[in-house]
Amino acid sequence: MQKTSREGATVRAGARAALPLAPGPVLFGLAFGVLGEAAGLGAAAATVMSATTFAGSAQFAAASVLESGGTVLAAVVSAVLLNARYAAMSVAVASIFAGGRLRRFAEAQLIVDESWALAGRSGRFERPLLLGAGLLLYALWVGSTALGALAGEAVGDPEALGLDAAFAALFLALARPYLGGRRALVAAAAAGAIVLALLPLAPPGVPLVAAAAACLLGARR
């Protein structure tokens, strides 16, 4: 990691810092393109979603609900719940953005888990790092989604390839870093139990939305 003075941290340094993370968005982008295709989104809609939403887990959640026959409402609610953290994360970095409303609005779109984490690596958030990392990750994410969606049309039956199980594994791997503390484990177990109980009873997608109630275990009374 090269030394950059706080003022000297450039956008380019942010992109360089994000470079070791590149395989992530590339592989997930390809995978999202393939799943989007399987969910009936089509290449264009899958790519537009990556360009506008730019948040992997929420996009996978929405596509997964649609793919299992869930309603648009269930897909949207589960995706929005997963992205609720961005409200908290964007509040945390609000003070580093400068300029007019429109500019702050546009730059804030580059907030994603990885760029946000990298921007704060020195113990205080730095805007050029966030922008540089965000721009690189954005380009990789959108580009690989388009490739994956086009390849997905050629993949054939996703179930014969075990892709449905692969997406469960993806969600589990994404959940792993959060499952350290007891509180998170308890809430996650409660969420899993809610889904199991509701799967045979409720329409597709609804169990996911109901599982969000487990988050209330974290609200302080």
Add this chain to the structure above:
Amino acid sequence: MSSGWLAVILVGAATVSLKAAGPVFLGRRPLPPALEGAVALVAPVMLVALVVSQTVGGEGRLVLDERIPGVAAAALVIWRGAPVAAAMAVAALVTALLRLAG
């Protein structure tokens, strides 16, 4: 408009607003602490809910099939520190082979 495009537009609009919430709408006010605790649990809760529904979900019912050993194998390699792509490959391979054999 297809339901896919509708979902894409609604999720996109919501996410764009959430990301802009701090820099544009809220300024420097922090979230209330009670809400912060709940927000911190959203990721593990929703992701584990997705694991379960993606592993045993069917069209409105429980389906116990070849996905379960596939995801169990992936869990094993994830907890041994394997990268995400390797975990996905293990799950797909185990499930696909069992389906081929079944």
